[in-house]
Amino acid sequence: MALKIVKGSIDRMFDKNLQDLVRGIRNHKEDEAKYISTCIDEIKQELKQDNIAVKANAVCKLTYLQMLGYDVSWAAFNIVEVMSSSKFTYKRIGYLAASQCFHESTDVIMLTTNQIRKDLSSPNQYDTGVALTGLSCFVTPDLARDLANDIMTLMSHTKPYIRKKAVLIMYKVFLKYPESLRPAFPRLKEKLEDPDPGVQSAAVNVICELARRNPKNYLSLAPLFFKLMTSSTNNWVLIKIIKLFGALTPLEPRLGKKLIEPLTNLIHSTSAMSLLYECVNTVIAVLISLSSGMPNHSASIQLCVQKLRILIEDSDQNLKYLGLLAMSKILKTHPKSVQSHKDLILQCLDDKDESIRLRALDLLYGMVSKKNLMEIVKKLMLHVDKAEGTTYRDELLTKIIDICSQSNYQYITNFEWYISILVELTRLEGTRHGHLIASQMLDVAIRVKAIRVFAVAQMATLLDNAHMLTGNTQRNGICEVLYAAAWICGEFSEHLENPMETLEAMLRPKVATLPGHIQAVYVQNAAKLFATVLKSQEGNTDSTTAQEASQLMIDRLPLFVQSANLEVQERASCILQLVKYIQKLQQKDVEVSEEVCALFAGELNPVAPKAQKKVPIPDGLDLDAWINEPPSESESEDEQPKAIFSKEEPKHSRPRHTEVDEKELARRREARKQEQANNPFYIKASPSSQKVYQETPGVEHIPVVQIDLSVPLKVPGLPMSDQYVKLEEERRQKERAEKKKKDKKKRKEKRSGRGKKHDSGPESEEDITPAHMVDIVTEEMPENALPSDDDERDPADPHKALDIDLDNLESAGKRPLADSEKLPVRSHRAAEVLKSPAEDEEGENVSSLEPKKKSSKEKREKKKDKDKDRKKSKEEKKKKKHKHEEKEEADLLCGQADEPAFQSEETNEVVTPPTSTSADVSDLDFWLSNAPVPSNTQEAATVAAAEAAPAPGAISVTTPDSEPEEPKDTEMEETKSSKHKKKKQKREKEDKEKKKKKKHHHHHHHHGDKGGEESVQNGTVEEEEPLPPMSNYCLLAENSYIKVAYDIQGNLQDGSQVVVSVIFENKCDSFLKSMEFNVLDSLNSKLQRPEGSGPHDSLTIPFQLPPGVSNEARFVFTVQSIIMPQKLKGTLTFIVKNEESSTHEKLDFKLHFTCTSYLITTPCYSDAFAKLLESGDLKSSSIRLEGVNMPFHHLLARICFHHHFSVVERIDSCASMYSRSIQGHHVCLLVKISSQTVSVDAKCDEPTLLGNVLDEIKQTFSQC
């Protein structure tokens, strides 16, 4: 025996190890394949040996070869052998190989079940760890089912290392064996609050992943994650959580509102770019899902845009790229905010990195407006010239065309400009996109009637210079353009100045080198031109021109008759014969032009892409009805012919029906218009074009536009498109001037009736009336078409199976786990409770021989055992007996089975199930809705507490069911159970409170909704320039330890209350605790203190601050008179604790209650506003602000934001605003701006209040 071992180790000395293999491969570069095949032969020999060390070495080499791409599946069994080695080093090699090579279809995996189970329960934590890690790579549904329970047990292991791995592998188990999710979830949730940060983050990881796939089942965890988000300092974990919230908010918009603030705080404070990026992304996603918007909605967007701008401006290419990427997400919903950064985006077009340039191009696509289209395209054209490398240039070209043609040429105001751009693009060398340009030319020329004259002239020039396009290469894609040019010149030849010249150009011998399909178009359109020439010469006594034309055709066409292309040949010979005949007639002086023109008579109208669909179905025609009844169902066959008859009948009465149809159509159109009028996002076609649309009903008519052409066609000097940019500028200016005049008149005529017009959205955009109009053919969807985002889900998605309602699990007693839902527990383990680990292992080996044969008898035994266990553990629990550590495992196991018993206990003790249900639901509701303003005076303190530690309720309801079952050690158990009781009491108390608060819920929502409306009204939505980020929080006090900022807001529900939100930020490296907040009350204002405390007692702030963390608390004050501002003195005391010492610190502050803080943003309609002003109850006052250097909308936004006003109406540089105090005073402002001077005329029913508010407004603007 000994000899054998010695022999083995000697053998080993001569074997290659991994290093040798790596070096060997390197030294055999020429014949690598051969060398490796000899190596594989050697490995095969090694694997045949008994020595495990040799085998492990071989497997190690195989792992490397597998990585290089060689198939090693033949060695799967050997890998299993090495895995089961008792020596860790080899075991590790085995598991590594398995994790690399095994997959679900590897059949030997089923042999590993028992080995893995043994490793999982190994006393050595690294054995367990390696098994868990390996398992995560190759777990199969079978393995998952068989091992789920073992892994769940490990989730409560004493070693954090194992706990962490077990939690992580559970994710894979859930995927493979979804049934395990329900039983395992409570424990998994518990791990979110594990003392070890690693375990905690692992749990976050797993739950986040689960939740992102099936968010609705995890909504109830939101408070818990919210707490983690505000407390965690691990950026990686934060990113996960924030991502998760991104998935949750679409389901619960209120969550979004709650999130915005912490997210913006994070954006402000974090230095980690990845976190910043994630926050920005989520804020964007949240704001997108909050369609109703929220008060400082646009401020958040501005903040994001601002931050992204910083990213884009950064010299780091990665940040630049991501900034642009995120920007494009904002663009979809808030194009205005992005558009103001056009300069930056255009700069990015110059970037060295192509991927950045492409991103910038993507952005530009969404940024164009009527105003800036020409400018942007001009820039792009410059880039086209500069661009090196055809791919990028082609990309630019397609983008230019995409940008211009998007939504039916919506942004093009001048089509001459566009045609000249297209013509300029044809000068690009070597582009592949000739056909694209050609189709654009055709499309524009056909659909924009007014442009035809211009287009034809341009196309004629193109044809004339065709040699430049076809110049060097035959495969040059650009010659496709000639196809369009020839067709346009032919089809609209009546607009040609000199058809004869063009005809000549089209029949040049060089044309024969063009691709066949283009030649065919040439020939056909030459005939059209010929007809036009004849027509123009009609009545002309001198027939030489006409004869020349015929002669030209006869001379040149034979070239095409010889063409190899059938189409060309056929057309050419046809036309040639025709022309010859015409020539004969001409020589006889017969007028032929009319007959020739008749060949090409009739105008070609464009057809809308969906026209076919819109053909009205004649009355009585049921498309779904069977023409022939399906044989199986129709018994009376004689009815069939009748059915056919009845279908034919309507034909005769058709005229009548179409009439009805037209009425119906008109009605629908009316309804649609109504809907569009109410839809602020619908971009209206201009009225004139709509008229055209109405006049010609039905399908044949497709919008074409009439305009008068006032623009000269050629201006020497500049390249073509640039001229049009200039001309367009001039035109717009003129228009603007005219409009202003009109506006003034209008305003004089009627001042009050303009409220509605204001709603119609951004006017600045609509101001520009296009020089030419293309009707926007609104593409309609069938009425019952549904947005189908959901059904795209891959049916094979493993996460689908994990869509399990987990909420039921959370409060005990609602839906106990059914027997079938429990994880399979092997009977042996459950039965033998008091086994030592070693014995346990043996037991496993025994059972492993027949793991799947479970007789019903065994099952019954199992149940009995469980019952016993349950009794036992109950007793133990009551007596609080100390438990031995060895027993822990077994206990944990039966904990699962115990659940029903505990549930019944719980229900007796605490609450009856129905109440707990409602409490559970309202928990989330409560948590979500308490944010805006605390509703009840007495509860100010509790609310503040709830703010700080958002989910005491949720936690207390959800955790207790599993807690008592798995005490980690005796000490823990005692503390926990006492805690448990406290929590129960607390819960009961909170339930009561919740009921009280519930009454106020809808109030809150109401308030929130108003906030949403108001942001739209405030005029901040339509701004052109970005607003600087604004915050109402101003500094309260600061020292080297802490920074305190505050904001005061009125309480709508209670006229005598204001809420002061205070943010505490720990600036030092120490822990701040026992913070107490106190204010010296005045006669007028008092701090609300909890019942039973004296008037000078300080309030304890319900949280502690770790270094660098900030948190917010809210305090409620009662005020009597609100007409004067006032200041309250106060003190903040706290303990600074670090490792060496703890010191008491104090910070004094003055709380400034401005009159503004008593105002509440209240929307007001213009008619109500007018009435209010007319009533004569209001006293007026006014101020002037000099040197205000900001756009008017900024000014308004500031007043709205800082002083809680809402814009009632805005007309150019004049706006009326409204606000209301908490005691119902009306405050009306009329704000006018003219050259840096702002005058504010104000009216209010309380002159003192008004004076103070105006002073404060003045102050705001003197600061900036």
Place this chain on the structure above:
Amino acid sequence: MIKFLLMVNQQGQTRLSRYFEPVELNRRAAQEAAVVRCCLSRNKEQCSFVEYQDFKLVYRQYAALYVVVGVSHTENELSIFELIQNFVEVLDRYFSRVRLNQIMFHLDSVHIILDEMIQNGHIVETNKNRILAPLTAINKMADG
């Protein structure tokens, strides 16, 4: 999630590959080659993120070593970018000045490190001490 992690030298030879999602062996080779080519062809002025078919590539170059990570679309590119840095720092600490050779010769150690940092295709640990703790313990065990 992270789909795979590759370590490649400047010649485009794979020095380490780790797949967190099983890919068929034949397809793997082709995909690996294409991915590596895509990353190596980019110059230093270009950003480190590439959209590649149905996933994103995040790569980082350290002298002759390229680390390429393939991630799904929902993943935060920057965090992966930082993960690579973190990973290389861990290697650097473990091998004290890491070189390509060491990675090749101690593949198993590198795999252990990766196992600690990434599981199920998700970042699970970034603390250097905690990442290396099991590895040092294992080494001690193997020695002793």
